[in-house]
Amino acid sequence: MKTIIEPFRIKTVEPIKMTTVAERRRLIEEAGFNLFKLAAEDVIIDLLTDSGTSAMSAAQWGALMQGDESYAGARSWYRFERAVRNVFGFDHVIPTHQGRAAERILFSVTVRPGSVVPSNAHFDTTRANIQFAGGRAVDLPSPEAADPAARYPFKGNMDTAALERLIDEVGPERIPVIMLTVTNNSGGGQPVSMANVREVSRIARGHGIPFYIDACRFAENAYFIKLREEGYAGRTPLEIAREMFSYADGATMSAKKDAFANIGGFLTTNDGELAARERDLLILTEGFPTYGGLAGRDLEAIAVGLEEVLEEDYLNYRIVSTAYVANKLDEAGIPVMLPAGGHAVYLDAARFLPHVPPLEYPGQALAVELYVEGGVRGVEIGSVMFGKDPQTGEESPAKWELVRLAIPRRVYTQSHMDYVVEAVWQVYQRRHEIGGMKIVSQPEYLRHFSAEFARA
Template sequence: MKTIIEPFRIKMTEALPLTARGDREACLAEAGHNVFLLDADRVTIDLLTDSGTGAMSDRQWAAMIRGDESYAGSSSWRAFERTVREITGFRHIFPTHQGRAAERILAATRLRAGDVVPNNGHFDTTRANIEYVGAQAVNLPCEASRDLHAPTLFKGNMDVAALERLLDSESGEHVPFCMITVTNNSGGGQPVSLENIRAVRSVLDRHGKPLIIDACRFAENAFFIHENEPGQARNSLLEIAQEMFSLADGATMSAKKDGLANIGGFLACHDDGWADEFRNLLILTEGFPTYGGLAGRDLEAIAVGLMEALDPDYQRYRHATVEYVAGALTALGVPIVQPAGGHAVFLDAAAFCPHLAPRDYPGIGLVNALYVEGGVRAVELGSVMFGARGADGSETPAPHELVRLAFPRRVYTQSHFDYVVETIAMVHRARDAIRPHRIIRQAPFLRHFTARFGPA
């Protein structure tokens, strides 16, 4: 059959808030023109993030009833540990309340001021946790990623030659580990090939450096590999995931993505010394190592969700949904990152709003226009989120000005996405009216979450 249907049926519904345009304009103004500060009950279609916003399955809800809330050594912890170890193979596994907690523990124990951490593309919390301890987050995306509109496969890859040059330079002495983010969220949700991970591993081995995988969308990345990398179609998604993790020394994970859960994550490694440091800080800030800030029911939901994310029928439906929206927008002439990513469609805000310079924050203008037009909430991935600020207050723009429409898992139907496409089309037709914005107030880290803006 040509039609790819949702591999589930709906047994409970939740009403969507339907608001008037005037109400949305008032809400946005009250929120300081920052959609992060909107009340969710004023948003009709919420594509702000795919993190923790998915719908859990009946098997996950059933598993939650079995949740063992013992403080130490619960049966829910054992179920969680078995599943994570089956997928990743890591010796030491530590649950955390979400991915950024794993990043914070990693940064606090393994980094010091002056260190350099290369990655194919640090996302916002990873970068912030690295910079918070005085280290430097360096992005080394592959050459193909620079052309947003070319339909090149595996544009999430790391530039292996650039990594080699970094490690051969004086800065190489200050690299305690390298990271790879799968899929590459900051680069348009683009996948990383096994070939590229192997090549990175080979370079790191020559220099004696460990590799950490930011694994929050590992299953989506495995599906891209299965579908597009030569010789991988015969392997299951679990087998591909196992090979990815076998090339790493550790991993951070937000289970709010490919764990299909509303909360949770983990930090994992092989090294006994690292594990001792992780465990000590985990106890201090997250909880006992067998619950790590999570309830037993959360551990159970993640254990089930991690395996459901590796179901090829689920992944086929999810990727078809993203491609459906991407194809509709492309047909309308809306500029998007090509090919479609694994968890989102990324609008090219710079091309969408050619009358706006990076200092005008075109992504913020576009995000706000989408909300006012149709109650659709998206997120800017441009110079607000990823721009660099100097000590003198100067700003260096981000490499790209993007707007991400992240798809919550198992939440919206085709008609919802048709509505999103219609909203974007209406904004695109009136794109010359999108106004520049200025930052009125901002935080020193992760400013996009709480900044307040005003139209310039």
């Protein structure tokens, strides 16, 4: 069949509160033009994030009822540990309440002032945790990623020649870890090829530098490899994922993405000495090593989710349905990041609003207008999120000016997505009327979460 349907039935529904343009204009002004500050009930289609917003399956809800809430050595812990090892293959599994906690623990024990941590593109919390530990986060995206409209199949790759140059420039002793994010969230949700994973691994091991994968969307990345990389069409997503992780020394994971869970994450490694130090910090800040800030029922839900996310029917639906939105927008002449990523559609705000300078934050301006027009909440990934130097406070344009429309897993139907396409189209029709934004207040770290804006 040509029509790809949702490979699930809907058993429970949640009503959506409908609002008017006038109401939404008032609400966003009251929120300081920051979409994070809106009440969720005032959002019609919420594409702010795909993190923790998935719909859990009947099997996951059933697993919740089996949660063992014993403080130490709970049955649920052992089920969780087996599920993680089955996919990732690393010896040591350290549960955390979410992915950023895994990042904080990893960088707290590895990064020192003056450290440099390269990546294909760090996302916001990863970058902030490196900076908080005194390190410098360096993005080394592939050259193909510079053009949002280019249809290169693996635009999430790291520039390995640039990685070699960086190691020669700063010395391997200043690089405690090399990170590779799959898929590349900051770079448009683009996948990373297996060839690139292997090459980054070869370089890291040649210089004695640990290599870690930020694995939030590992299953989507594995399926892209199956679809796009020669030699993998006959492999299962699980087999591809296991090969990806075989080249690494460890991984961080937010289970709120590719495990369908509403909370949770983990850190996993083969380094026993490092794992012992990480567990010490875990006990201090998260909880005992067999629960790590999670309830037993959450450990159960993640264990089931790690199995379900690798089902090919689901992954095919996920990739095709996201591409449906991106392709509809592209056919209408609306600038989007191409080819479509797995978890989100990225509007190219720089081309959408070319008259708005980068430091008047075209992505934020576009995100605000999309909410006003249709009650659709996205998030800016551009000079608001990445434009401020943490050491000097100096503002500079980010590599990309994007608005991410992150699609929660198993939540919205095609008619919801058609509504989103129509809302974007309506904003595009009046794009010449849209002006820029300015920041009127901001915190020191992760300013996009709580900054307040005004029209420029």
